[in-house]
Amino acid sequence: MTRKYFGTDGIRGATNLHPMTADMAMKVGMAAGAHFRRGDHRHRVVIGKDTRLSGYMLENALVAGFTSMGMDVTLVGPMPTPAVAMLTRSMRADLGVMISASHNPFADNGIKLFGPDGYKLSDADEHAIEALIENEPVLSAAADIGRARRVEDARGRYIHAAKTTFPDDLTLEGLKIVVDCANGAAYQVAPTALWELGAEVVTLGVTPNGKNINDRCGSTAPEAMCETVVASGAHIGVALDGDADRLIVADETGRVVDGDQLMAVIAEGWSNSGRLNRAGLVATVMSNLGLERHLSGLGLDLVRTRVGDRYVLEAMREGRHNVGGEQSGHIILSDYATTGDGLIAALQVLAELVRANALASEVLHRFAPVPQLLKNVRFSGGRPLENDDVKSVIAKAEEELNGSGRLVIRPSGTEPVIRVMAEGDDKRQVEAVVDRICDAVRSAA
Structure with a gap:
């Protein structure tokens, strides 16, 4: 069944345009409150947000919705998405909400929901909430309306939890670290955690004004971090996105290290210490073929999923993997x-760097990525991937790349775009394959 409001990561859109309006936020609060109102106990929801200007508006609307359903609201202010998930569990709440559009520009916003176990909601829960949005639930009696309160020490709780993931026998003393918080949710917690573990911290993106989140900073625009690492003589740079659930790193030369390399670093380190479950990790179809080959050489498996962290997590839980x-x-x-x-991923990478007692450029680049090219083809209607000519071109491309590369073609889940990605040992072959498929899709569209 197709979801009407929820995408792969909650509800998201341009602020003050449907569905990202105050009215819809209140309806989401009412619907989610009704769905998670189970039993006779006093129900509670934890609400966090990033630093977007529209966060104030959506936060107040959600509070109105939840309290009208008899749920008490705990407000934790600007906090990373994973912190909200953690606090939802530790506070024994019935529901957690993060107001954020992640790495999108400030004009967008979103609503992410977590169940009492701290995991993002299942498809079944999202369908049930959408049905309640369409059919307004019964409000609580006047005497049962919920209350709202702010928790002032939420940042400290998350900082402590993050620091406990760093090995007790290690310290960050002697390391100079540039941390770019994207003027987002981690602008206070990430620099503090690194400093408390002993690092000399150089900060970027820690002056949010409501409109500068992800603006030429953070994991989607790491150039400033890379330049600052070199200019300041830092050992490493760490860049987070607006809600701090993503990490991109730069070595001491300013060279970017992406998620594939970071997963390889963590998985290999954990494998050597006996901590890696199932002798492998989970990644999406977009991860580089070089990662798969590298892991195979170490005797480790790579399980691939559809694009989207929810699918990675589903595969991790099903296969009992602990890295993905x-x-x-x-x-x-x-x-x-x-x-x-x-932040927690950064701490695991830093732990491997400290243990190696070597330069970041020597530790973090575990494999040579094969040439990879991704192009997007916008179309106005129809289903171009079902066209016979397009199918024929794709089939020939797959045959051509067989044994030396991969082809991934998928429609975007949020816009009328076909994404065409190919990778292989021969860069010119990869470029030619992608161009041929894109041309065929354009003709069919």
Whole structure:
């Protein structure tokens, strides 16, 4: 069944345009409150947000919705998405909400929901909530309306939880670290955690004004971090996105290290110490073939999923893996968190760097990526991938790449775009294959 409002990561859109309006946020609060109102206990929801201007509006609307259903609301203010998931569990709440559009520009916003176990909601829960949005639930009696309160020490609780994932026998003393918080949710917690573990911290993206989140900073725009690492003589740079569930790193030369390399670093380190479950990790179809080959050489498996962290997590839980993620830097370490956590992933990478006692450029680049090319083809209607000519071109491309590369073609889940990705040992062959398929899709569209 197709979901009407929920995408692969909650509800998201341009602020003050349907569905990202105050009215819809209140309806989401009412519907989610009704769905999770089970039993006779006093029900509670934890609400966090990133630093977007529209967060105030959506936060107040959600509070109105939840309290009208008799749920008490705990407000934790600007906090990373994984922190909200963690606090939902530790506070024994019935529901957690993160107001964020992740790495999108400030004008967008979103609503992510977590169940009492700290995991993102199942398809069944999202369908049930959508049905309640369409058919407004029964409100609580006046005497049963919920209350709202702010928790002032939420940041400290998350910082402590993140620090406990760093090995007790190690310290960050002697390391100079550039941390770019994207003017987002981690602008206070990430620099503090690194400093408390002993690092000399150089900060970027820690002056949010409501409109500068992800603006030429953070994991989607790491150029400033890379330049600052070189200019300041830092040992490593760490860049998070707006809600701090993604991580991109730079070595001491300013060279970017993506999620594939970081997963390889963590998986190999954990494998050597006997901590890696199932002798492998989970990644999406977009992860580089070089990662798969590298892991295979170590005797480790790579399980691939559809694009989206929810599918990575589903495969991790099903296969009992404890390391998974995406090339974009969304890394899930299920020993510590129920969703991607940029700070915790950074601490595991830093632990491997400290243990190696070597330069980041020597530690973090575990494999040579094969040439990979991704192009998007926008179309106005129809289903171009079902066209016979397109199918024929794709089939010939797959035959051509067989044994030396991969082909991934998929429609976008959020816009009328076909994404065409190919990778292989021959860069010119990869480029030619992608161009041929894109031309065929354009003709069919």
